Amino acid sequence: MGDMMGQLKDAQQKMEETKERLKSITMVEESNNGKIKVTISAAREIKDIHIDESLLQDTEELSDNLVLTLNKAMEKANNVNESEMQGAAAGMMNMPGMGNLFGK
Known part of the structure; x- marks a missing residue:
């Protein structure tokens, strides 16, 4: 039982480490016309938005x-x-x- 608790604790720690690592993984998505670039983390946090000045004239x-x-x-x-x-x-x-808990 103690070994299983240790494994569970290790798995929880790995999940937390993964969540932290997701914050450092970033990707850039660009609009089809290249006038907007969005930088986002794998933790789903918007990091930056670049908007071409030509779009500021047409809000739609x-x-x-x-x-x-x-x-x-x-x-x-x-x-x-x-x-x-x-x-x-x-x-x-x-x-x-544990597999039974997740529908296996």
Whole structure:
């Protein structure tokens, strides 16, 4: 029982380390016309938004481009986040009896 508790603690620590690492993984998504660039972390935190000055004259185009680009950036961040968290959770799945908790 003590060994299983130790494994659980190790798995929880690995999950926390993965969450911290996700904050340092960044990616850039660009609008189709290249006028907006969004930098986002795999922890789904927007780090930076660059907007070409030409979009400041047309708020509707700015809004459309911003929404589309932010959504693409969030999708990319979600994919990386899910992949990393699944890898971290895999350790928990290998512990006796824990697979049943996750639907296996």
